[in-house]
Amino acid sequence: MTVISAIVSDLIDKFAVTASERDKEGGTAKEQRDLIRRSDLLGLITPKELGGYGQDWLNVLAIIKQIAQVDSSLAHLFGYHFLCLATVDLYGTERQFAYYAQQTAERNLFWGNAFNPLDQRVTATKTQSGWEINGVKSFCSGASDSDLLLISAQKRDEEGVLFAIIPTKRTGILVENDWDSFGQRQTDSGSVQFEHVEVLAQEVLVANPTHTISLKSTIRTHIAQSILNHVLLGTAEGAFQAAKEYTKNFTRPWLTANVQDASEDPYYVYHYGEFFVKLQAAIALSNIANDHLQATWNDRQQLTIKQRSECSIAVATAKVQIVKTALDITNGMFELMGARATSAKYNFDRYWRNVRTHTLHDPIDYKIRDIGQFALNGKYPEISPYS
Numbered sequence: 001m002t003v004i005s006a007i008v009s010d011l012i013d014k015f016a017v018t019a020s021e022r023d024k025e026g027g028t029a030k031e032q033r034d035l036i037r038r039s040d041l042l043g044l045i046t047p048k049e050l051g052g053y054g055q056d057w058l059n060v061l062a063i064i065k066q067i068a069q070v071d072s073s074l075a076h077l078f079g080y081h082f083l084c085l086a087t088v089d090l091y092g093t094e095r096q097f098a099y100y101a102q103q104t105a106e107r108n109l110f111w112g113n114a115f116n117p118l119d120q121r122v123t124a125t126k127t128q129s130g131w132e133i134n135g136v137k138s139f140c141s142g143a144s145d146s147d148l149l150l151i152s153a154q155k156r157d158e159e160g161v162l163f164a165i166i167p168t169k170r171t172g173i174l175v176e177n178d179w180d181s182f183g184q185r186q187t188d189s190g191s192v193q194f195e196h197v198e199v200l201a202q203e204v205l206v207a208n209p210t211h212t213i214s215l216k217s218t219i220r221t222h223i224a225q226s227i228l229n230h231v232l233l234g235t236a237e238g239a240f241q242a243a244k245e246y247t248k249n250f251t252r253p254w255l256t257a258n259v260q261d262a263s264e265d266p267y268y269v270y271h272y273g274e275f276f277v278k279l280q281a282a283i284a285l286s287n288i289a290n291d292h293l294q295a296t297w298n299d300r301q302q303l304t305i306k307q308r309s310e311c312s313i314a315v316a317t318a319k320v321q322i323v324k325t326a327l328d329i330t331n332g333m334f335e336l337m338g339a340r341a342t343s344a345k346y347n348f349d350r351y352w353r354n355v356r357t358h359t360l361h362d363p364i365d366y367k368i369r370d371i372g373q374f375a376l377n378g379k380y381p382e383i384s385p386y387s
Helices: 003-025 030-039 057-068 072-091 094-107 216-249 266-298 305-336 349-359 364-377
Strands: 111-114 123-126 130-137 148-155 161-167 173-175 192-200
Touching: 003 030, 003 057, 003 072, 030 072, 057 072, 057 216, 057 266, 072 094, 072 111, 072 148, 072 161, 072 216, 072 349, 123 148, 130 148, 130 161, 148 192, 161 192, 216 266, 216 305, 216 349, 266 305, 305 349, 305 364
Parallel strands: 111 148
Antiparallel strands: 123 130, 130 192, 148 161, 173 192
């Protein structure tokens, strides 16, 4: 077992003990976030020469999936931390990435997200020292208890969007505890208010002097999609394992099944076989997409439309299978466990609630449309925050 895998295993064991109760409580998983800080894993993608582990996306995504098997909220926060740091590489300069990557590893800084590109209520006004931002941003996953915030704001005096990194505790920032979804209850995905918040010139990501979005920067979409794919896939795997353990230990066979043990009930066996096949298909497609993502990331400085688009199709294809599988398993697991499994003490419904919450943010109907256009007509997906 490597050092990283040992650390991850220890964290997962600790998260699993309280995951169900924390899901019921909601709010900020402060104790667990601090465990992640002390683990040094926040420096996973920081290059070794800058004090980190220098891990690739294949390893990072695998860890996200492992965490999601027991706690999809923490997996989401963990993954988005790296999405935010990677954004500095994609939107900023080499010097900016080196600085923030090193600071992240040395000080175990936890990143939060206030980037949501679809919410354009935050505006930026030019000042002598940089910018001033005002407004409200929604779906700010991980903003609570974060050390740094990745932000986006609409420029008021000129066209374009401001991307920047600022300390979460800067004057004028109010992180609201208003996340009340029935799923992903500890992702702190509520809103953040900005009132006369100063953004210094050196905090602005300015790799592209023309202020246009580069092809390189659009890889962020694939990283975000891949992270959420692994949150969903890990949740499905966790639900499958939880259901299997319950069926084997507690479920009674149906009275006309003519078997002594529920694990021998022919219909239970059949449905577990179905779930297994769907999971294996989702895992296989995920692995293909991950290889595309890593290759695209490696070639990001000379990225072509063809490579980017093929990565988009691979990630979307995996997502369709993962979403359908996760919804099927987290819903159908109850038919294989029985009525007693609906007791609140088990909280098995958290798997479905977490999956359903995620899947509503990005409908797979549009993924299938893009895949169909590619498969039938050879058309690449439109570049967007979701494709």
